[in-house]
Amino acid sequence: MNAEQHFLEQLDQSLGPFPNKQEIISEYEIHLYEIFNEIEIQDETEAYETIEKRLGTPKEIAKMWMQEVRITPKKTQWIFVTFNLCLFVGGGLLTVGYNLFDWNWIDFTWRQLTAIPSIIIMLYLVFWGLLGYEIGKEFGHRGRKLLRNTFLICIAPNVLLANVTVFQLIPSQWFQPLLSVPFILVCIGFTALLYPISWMGYQWGKKASV
Amino acid sequence: MFNRELVKGSTSLLVLQLLTERDMYGYELVKEMDNRSDHNFQIKEGTLYPALHKLEKQEYIECYWEKQTKGPARKYYRITTEGQSILDEKTSEWYRYVQVMNSLIRRNES
Numbered sequence: 001m002n003a004e005q006h007f008l009e010q011l012d013q014s015l016g017p018f019p020n021k022q023e024i025i026s027e028y029e030i031h032l033y034e035i036f037n038e039i040e041i042q043d044e045t046e047a048y049e050t051i052e053k054r055l056g057t058p059k060e061i062a063k064m065w066m067q068e069v070r071i072t073p074k075k076t077q078w079i080f081v082t083f084n085l086c087l088f089v090g091g092g093l094l095t096v097g098y099n100l101f102d103w104n105w106i107d108f109t110w111r112q113l114t115a116i117p118s119i120i121i122m123l124y125l126v127f128w129g130l131l132g133y134e135i136g137k138e139f140g141h142r143g144r145k146l147l148r149n150t151f152l153i154c155i156a157p158n159v160l161l162a163n164v165t166v167f168q169l170i171p172s173q174w175f176q177p178l179l180s181v182p183f184i185l186v187c188i189g190f191t192a193l194l195y196p197i198s199w200m201g202y203q204w205g206k207k208a209s210v
Numbered sequence: 211m212f213n214r215e216l217v218k219g220s221t222s223l224l225v226l227q228l229l230t231e232r233d234m235y236g237y238e239l240v241k242e243m244d245n246r247s248d249h250n251f252q253i254k255e256g257t258l259y260p261a262l263h264k265l266e267k268q269e270y271i272e273c274y275w276e277k278q279t280k281g282p283a284r285k286y287y288r289i290t291t292e293g294q295s296i297l298d299e300k301t302s303e304w305y306r307y308v309q310v311m312n313s314l315i316r317r318n319e320s
C-alpha cells in the first residue's frame with residue numbers, strides 16, 4: 001500500500017460512520033494527486049510524512065469534520081423548541097401547583113416570580129434574540145428558513161396559552177395578580193416583537209458567521 | 211508564519227476573496243494563498259475542506275465537478291451573491307479594524 005492509500009484509509013477509519021464520507025475522501029484523494037503531481041517522492045515513509053505535515057494527521061482532519069457536523073439545523077431547532085417548551089411546562093406546573101397545593105416553596109417561588117414580570121419578559125426576549133443569533137452564526141444565509149420554521153414551532157405554546165387565557169379555558173384567577181388589562185397588552189406587544197428580535201439576532205449572528 | 215488562531219479565523223474570508231476572482235478547486239486555493247502571501251500564510255491543507263463545507267452549508271459558496279483531460283475530476287467552488295455580500299461587509303469591517311489598530315499602535319510608538 002502506498003502512502004496516499006494508507007493516509008486515505010486512516011482518514012476513512014478516523015471519520016467512522018460519517019455523512020457523505022466518500023465524497024470527503026475523494027476530495028482528499030484529488031488533493032493528494034495534485035500534491036504528488038507537483039513533487040516527486042520515492043520513499044513511502046517520507047511521502048506519508050509530507051502528507052501529514054501538509055494536510056495534518058487523519059485524526060486532526062477527522063476532528064475538524066466532527067466539529068463541522070456537530071451542529072445540524074435539526075439539532076439547533078429542537079434545542080430551542082425544547083427549551084421554550086420547558087419554560088411553558090415549568091410555568092404551567094408552577095401555576096397549577098401554586099393554585100392547587102399549599103406548599104411553602106411553591107408559594108415563595110410564585111411570589112418571587114410574579115414580583116418581577118418585566119425582568120422575566122426581558123430575559124425571554126433575550127432568549128429569542130439568542131435563537132436568531134445562533135442560527136445566523138452557524139448557518140449564515142441558509143439559516144433564514146430555519147429561523148422562520150423554528151420561530152413558528154416555538155411560538156405555538158405562546159399562541160395556545162394566549163387563547164386558553166383569553167377564552168377562559170383555564171381559570172383566569174390562577175394568574176392573578178398578573179392578569180390585568182395593561183399586562184395583557186404588554187404581553188401582546190412583546191409577542192409581536194419576538195420575530196423582529198429573532199431576526200435582528202439572526203442578522204447579527206450572520207455577521208459573525210465568517 | 212502567523213499565529214495559528216489568526217490564520218484559522220481569516221481562512222474563510224480569504225477563500226471568499228479568492229473566489230471573487232475565479233472559480234477554484236481546493237488545491238488551487240491553498241496554492242494561491244501560499245503564493246500571494248510569500249509563503250507566510252500557510253494553513254494545514256486538510257483543514258481547508260471543512261471550512262469550504264461550512265461556507266457551502268451557509269450558502270456563501272457552491273460547488274460543481276469538472277472532468278479533466280488528465281487526472282481525476284476536480285471539485286470547483288464559486289462564490290454566491292450572498293457570499294459576495296458577506297465578503298463586502300467583512301472586508302470593510304476588516305479595513306476599519308486595521309485602520310484603528312494601526313492608529314492605536316502608532317500612538318503607542320510615538
